[in-house]
Amino acid sequence: MTAPQRIGPYAVERLLGVGSFATVWLGYDAVLDARVAIKVLAENWSHDLRVRERFLDEARLLRRLEHERLIRVHTVGELPDGRPYAVLAWADRGSLRDRLATGEIPAPTALRLLGEVCAGVAVLHRHGVVHRDLTPGNVLFRSTGPDAPEAVLIADLGLAKALATASGLTARAGTPGYMAPEQDDPGAVVDTRADVYGLGRLGVRLLAADPSGTHPARPDSPHAPRIRLRDGLPPGIAAVLARATAYDPADRYSDAAALHAALARASDPVREPADLVAASARRRPAPRRARRSLLTGVAVVTAVAVGQVAAEPGGTGSVRSVGGTYTTGPLTVALPPGWSATGTTWAGQYSADGEPEPGLVMSPRPRRWAADARLPGAFVGLSAATAARTTPAGFLAERTHGDCAPAPARTTQQAGVEWTVVRYVCDQGRPQIVESAALHPGGPALVYVQIAPPPGSGPDFVDTLLAGVRLR
The missing domain is CATH 3.40.1000 (Protein Transport Mog1p; Chain A)
Known part of the structure; x- marks a missing residue:
């Protein structure tokens, strides 16, 4: 693929990635002396008004939400041939897919990372949006300063759709291995529990001792998938992941916030992985000081x-x-x-x-x-x-x-x-x-x-x- 020299006012430096619907280039903004990611609708889809609208919807959605846990959009434009492009913040530290390609992430770090991803998806759920395509390639990292931790960002919302209209799609949407079973049914209602499934499968990839050998339960199977965790992880995490990846949406957690809270409870060595009602019923005395779980931030970001x-x-x-x-x-x-x-x-x-x-x-x-x-x-x-x-x-x-x-x-x-x-x-x-x-x-x-x-x-x-x- 030949790189264009410029896209709008931005000088193009190199190719960052190619997807089914778009190509992403690394660009340079000379005015701000900053690098940006430029996402351009693929030429073979430029004639499809539905795909074009989905592409623009992603930019509008990111602009509307404007949250530190989501990739940010700066502006949109149009090429001379009519294809739209979106100028996004550059995730300079790559994707989770890149990191997993180089080897396993240490178990405690992987658990903390899963919590960060849940927190990002919870931002979408809180605004009535379901992502529908949660994969390692859509989890990005960006540096925030020499002494600050890197930011974990949720990206590629091109398949996201407001929950009010998230049923009756005529196109299969999602990535095999992370896509909820109901996303294969054009008539099914796809809600936040589909993202819970994707997060659960992401958790299996990060935390299971043998991710490739852990398959989702099928409707003809009476048991949830058995998940054997990597060493150094709280054993209760396995049950949380099994529930998140249940075949029937009714058996999963309701949304990313509920899944994140369950992970926090299961990862806390002091408290049992039980619902708050059980903890309340036991009336256990409060510890002398609050203890942090392995998950940073304990639960979902809901802002104030x-x-x-x-x-x-x-x-x-x-x-x-x-x-x-x-x-x-x-x-x-x-x-x-x-x-x-x-x-x-x-x-x-x-x-x-x-x-x-x-x-x-x-x-x-x-x-x-x-x-x-x-x-x-x-x-x-x-x-x-x-x-x-x-x-x-x-x-x-x-x-x-x-x-x-x-x-x-x-x-x-x-x-x-x-x-x-x-x-x-x-x-x-x-x-x-x-x-x-x-x-x-x-x-x-x-x-x-x-x-x-x-x-x-x-x-x-x-x-x-x-x-x-x-x-x-």
Whole structure:
């Protein structure tokens, strides 16, 4: 293949890779004195409007998400022959496929790396996107500074599709060996569990003693695949990978966040690889200091979860004056001194008739709380749909935080309601995030409270706030 001398304003230095739909070149931006990766739609697909749109969708999606765990897009352009190209950040340290080609990665490093990949995919899932093609070639590395750890990036979202429209594809999408079984069925609904399968197969490649001998279970097999781990890995990891690669999507973890949380529990030598509800039921005393698992960041990056998980305003409730109580729909809360509240809806949560489920935000400045990590505050949401699919502890197991260390789950009885509570201590952003959930004592609904406590406050502040939540 003859390299072009220039693509748009960029001088082309060399070929980086060739895929089914695109060619990637290393380019040089003379204005910024920086190298970039330039992805050009393959000539043999330039006539296919569907493929062209998929190519551009990837650039739009990356631009919209703009996250440190995803490859970043700088701009798009068009060649004189009409083919589109996308200018991306250059992953100067290659791909996971490159590294595996040179030999096995040390087991503890491979486990940490799998956690990083889960965290990146969880960013997509949190925004309602399924990747559909998670392979070693789509995991990239980029240097971040002489004394800083390299960044692990998720790339090649050309097959990604919003979950709302991720069914009924007419083209087979994915890579054999990593592609979920349902992706072979044009009529199947492909959701986040397909990515869980791909992550599980990636985990098998990284962590199994004999990856080539570990095959996915077939529907006619009554047993999950038996996975023999490499030396130096916690034995509970095998069961996590077996569940992630189950043939039936219903038998897998719900998304990358849940898989990452399971890996964190299984890799922790102190706590058993059990659900948070089991840990809570045993009421084990908290250790003298939080221990990190082998996985960096313990669980999934959900940013400060108020903005992504909970507090995306969907209603028009006005801000209540400081002090006293605040009521919106079936929710009433007692406001801490100096706090006010505003009604909202619980983003992404819908009732059986399709209506948004209720929520509220309270803080000294409730409309700024999600964006300002310096502000304490809380989100309160009520969901019948969530109660129908999981328990309070199971729900909290899905709401984990990257770069944060969790304390053991605890239970507390407040105003006749039994709450499950998990506190996270974080190295960046908000220093502390508390996740709590309970069942509505008067009906089939789950109430969720996410709290960013004021600096220096302890469990008493959390328990007092929970005691002030009233439900109709």
